[in-house]
Amino acid sequence: MTCKPDCMRFGAFIAPYHSLAENPTLILERDMQLVELMDRLGYDEAWIGEHHSAGFESIASPELFIAMAAERTRHIRLGTGVSSLTYHHPLILADRVVQLDHQTRGRIMFGAGPGQLPSDAAMLGIDPAKQRDMMVAALETILDLFDGKVVNRDEGWFRVIDGRLQVLPYQRPRMEVAVACAVTPNGPMTAGRLGASMLSVAASSGAGFAALPDHWRICEEAAREAGRTVHRDSWRIVAPVHVAETREQALKDVSHGIMDSVVDYLRKLGMEKALPSIAGLETGEQAAKAWADNTWATFGTLTYGTPDDVAERIEQMLDQSGGFGTFLFLAHNAADWEATRKSYDLFAQYVMPRFQDRDRRTQSVDWAAARAGELIGAMGKATEQAIEKHKDRLHQS
Incomplete structure (x- = not known):
């Protein structure tokens, strides 16, 4: 049985991925513009990644990016997607996140x-x-x-002695915390035991897609054993999609930059043996079709096409998982900027409503249609009565 949320939320997981040929200053600005666009279009959240090497994923500090994005947006919630906890002293990272929570007036989410x-x-x-x-x-x-709490802990790689925050979170009891989950059960177990949300970053991959029902079961069991509760509506699913008015246009769009932003990255990371489908690719169209037919590690499997095609893919993921609360674009940047803007726009216009109480408007028009004859007849009769009443007034005068 699939548990579908009353009103699904939508957003993007912005690692991000960018061609090495692009200006590093301008790609940061474009990522910022994407978040601004999403805010205007009514998306619910954006998650910003943290990476320090390999060049393609160019945001080193999600906290710095979020601080600026918060000033340039009004509604969208902003999350660290994710903070790499092993790179930071936990006291310092906690302090920075709490400061962001206050600066954004509670729009921060903490992904770990x-x-x-x-x-x-x-x-x-x-x-x-x-x-x-x-x-x-x-x-x-x-x-x-x-x-x-006051914390005393010695893990060797970090020590905390009588550690405490001088300011507590703006959101009470605290901001939402999400744990990144890929294929192994570690993420779901940690999320459940700590009562955190799940952020399934590899949900569209072959193994990740297959593991979705097990991941929720593991999360629920771990939560129950720890005396906590978890809810499906806080579960987030990430997948690469691109929307255009036709399938042909969608294929053309993602063919534009996929070799530079995705294939080149995977090859430079030495993934050709693990991912045979990226070997021998010479054109963007070949690559887009290959990605749609195969899983490319945590990049998952690409869905490109019309709003109907993408909505069908989300339905498949709902059925496979048993239900989740938020669907997130994987911001792949395979299309150029204008096509990317159009994709997010079309998604907001024609995909979001299918999962956000669309039945209410349908029920309303169906009710009006069922009574059309009666209502139009009554309106016509009222018009005739008004005309006759006006004639009577003319005769009396």
Whole structure:
């Protein structure tokens, strides 16, 4: 049975991915403009990534980006998507996030993960095999600090002695906290045990899609064992999509920059052996079709097409997962800026309403249509009566 939310929310997961040929100053501005556009179009949230190497994912500090984005938007909620907890002392990171919570008047969300890029970990001398355990320890510490507790903890890689926040979160009891989940059960277990939301970043990948029902079951069981509750409406699903007025136009759009923004990145990371479908690609159209037919690691599987095509994909993910609360674009930047703007616009115009109480308007027009004869007849009769009344007044005068 699928549990569909009464009013699904929508947003974007902005890693982001950009061609190495682009101006690094201008791509930051374009990411900012995307968040501004989403705010105007009525999207609910944007999650901003943290990366420190490999060049393509060019935002190093989601907190800095969010601070500026908050000044340029009015409604959209802004999340760290995600803060790599193993790269920071938990007390300092908690303090920064709380400051953002106050600066944004409660529009901040805190997404947590271990750190995705092995090249980031290598520069910091971190063993990737230890990152998940390190993240859990850091997150436990941060949540205690958010809750106003005094923390004493020694994990070797960080120590906290009588640690406490000098200011508590603006949102009470605290801002929403989400844990990044990919394919393994670690993320769902941590989210459930700590009562956090799940942020399923690989939900459209083959393994990630298959794991969705198990992930919710694991999360619920872990929450129950810890005496906590979790809710499907706080579960977020990420997938790469692109919308255009026709499938042909959508294919043309994503063919434009997919080789530079996605394929080149995967190849430079040495992924050709793990992802045979990226080998031998020579054109953007070949790449777009290959991505739509295959899973490309945590990039998932691309859906391009009309609003109907993308809505159908969301329905599939709802059915597979059993229900979730928020659908997030993976901001892939395979299309150029104008086509990307059009995609987000079309999605807001024609996809969002299908999952946001569209039945109410349909029921209203159906009710009016069923009574059309009666209502139009009554209106015609009222018009005739008004004319006759006016004639009577003329005769009396």
